[in-house]
Amino acid sequence: MKSFSSSSFAGQRAEVLDLAQAAVSRNPQALFTDFQWFLYQGQDTVFFTAFSTTSFDADGLGNLVAEMVALAPQLTHGFIGARPGQPFPKHILDAITSVELVDDLDGYPDKWIGKSTDIFDAPDLPLFRVMAAVRRGGPDGEGRASVIQVRSSHALLEGSDSALLTRSQSASHGTMSDHANKVGWRSRFNGVLRGGFTAMLYIAIANILAPAEKPWGFRTLALKRHRLRQLANKLGVRQRSLLFALVTHALNGEGEDKAMSKKVIGAAYTMLDTKRNDADDDFFRVRALEAKFAVLEDFVDYVRAVDDTVAAIEQKDITRFQVMMNAMFKALRGINRALPFLPGKRFWRFNGGIHVVLTLVPPHRTYGPMTHGMVEPIYCGAWHPATNIVTFCPGREYVTLNFSMETRHLANVGKVEALLEEMERREVTPRPSPLPLGERSAQSAG
Secondary structure (H helix, E strand, O other): OOOOOOOOOOHHHHHHHHHHHHHHHOOOOOOOOOHHHHHHOOOOOOEEEEEEOOOOHHHHHHHHHHHHHHHHHHHOOOOOOOOOOOOOHHHHHHHHEEEEEOOOOOOOOOOHOOHHHHHHOOOOOOOOOOOOOOEEOOOOOOOOOEEEEEEEEOOOOOOOHHHHOOOOOOOOOOOOOOOOOOOOOOHHHHHHHHHHHHHHHHHHHHHHHOOOOEEEEEEEEEEHHHHHHHHHOOOOOOOOHHHHHHHHHHHHHHOOOOOOOOOEEEEEEEOOOOEEEEEEEEOOOOOEEEEEEOOOOOOOHHHHHHHHHHHHOOOOHHHHHHHHHHHHHHHHHHHHOOOHHHHHHHHOOOOOOOOOOEEEOOOOOOOHHHHEEEEEEEEEEEEEEOOOOEEEEEEOOOEEEEEEEEEHHHHHOOOHHHHHHHOOOOOOOOOOOOHHHHHHHHOOOO
16 A cells, blocks of 8 residues: 555545555555655654634533544554544544643744654654643634644645645545656656665765754745735735745855855755656655755845746756656665664754755635634644755735744844835846746646
8 A cells, every 4th residue: 555545535434444454554654645654764753823803622622633633644653553434533633632721822833843753753653743732811803812833743634635635625645646647768767766865865875964963943934915015016026035035045144154055045846746657756745856955145136037037947857856756765765674773863964965945835825613713823843853944825815934044043033024125125127937838837836
């Protein structure tokens, strides 16, 4: 079974659940694809957090988790004792949920966000947690009675799942690759060669050159969508390019002493592509791409160069990098089966020269019982060892920027909004706006 989803096999539900149960009884991660295995082994985590007008209690939070599991059945496996596709008993719900009373909601959600590696401490519990902080005095002046956070292994949830659950829609995956759309044998062969070689090379290099663990931190920032839309139109660039440029330019800093690079910022970014193929991962919808942004001191020149770079990348074959990555994940998993001590702990701290990962998730718009009472801004992000990540989460009114990175970069987060304000005031020479199709053709996801 390459992928498990209780809604994908409606006609054979009992048989499929029996097969899934037998598989996870032998190996809790047996149903994981190679990409899922990679994220599980690296202990990558994701989070979703938002304020709510609801004052949650233990039963209310348990009911919310039950609804979430029904919509995302992948949450029911990956741990010892799992029963794939089945509701959790009450003692499991109690173990993975928590409610605390607080005097006020100041400082949230930043004071709550972390690496979430505690998820992996109990191998016999599901790979996610749901928590709520409830204000003792009831709703504050903004009507917020509580704040809720979902923390999960990235192996189980991605940005598109979070967006679907926010709308109370099914986040069940099924088999996400399209075997009717064949990748050419040359491309596949080259991808397999590059993936296998990269896996072995990375293992060798990482265990020699991986940096020591660095101080890590998390910050969030909420910006009004209309501000970004107006500035993107003014500069003649895609809104996505504006977001990428704002954070990379601000984080890199001004003057000669650059925090990331004086010449080129190495970035990876993610997108959703509806044109699936037979080399795609069977679980994840997301596709990764590589980009190199030439460092330019003037922001107008820089953001337009970023826009051109992104456009050029996506006019080429965007499957090439992901085919190679999937082949690398497969090779790493095979190596680990034969030699369980590889790839080794240091491997996960090696980022291959990437300065930052930029992830734009699909719009998060609350709808239905799952998110009843939740209010914008909505925050979501990710953590991967030694990887600076910025996750952009658009809602109806806000886009939140969620930073997971070395603490030395966090001092520059405040420069993002200062740069935005500066550009809003500045007079710029008009540039033709990109076609709307360019904005729509590559919806991004984490």
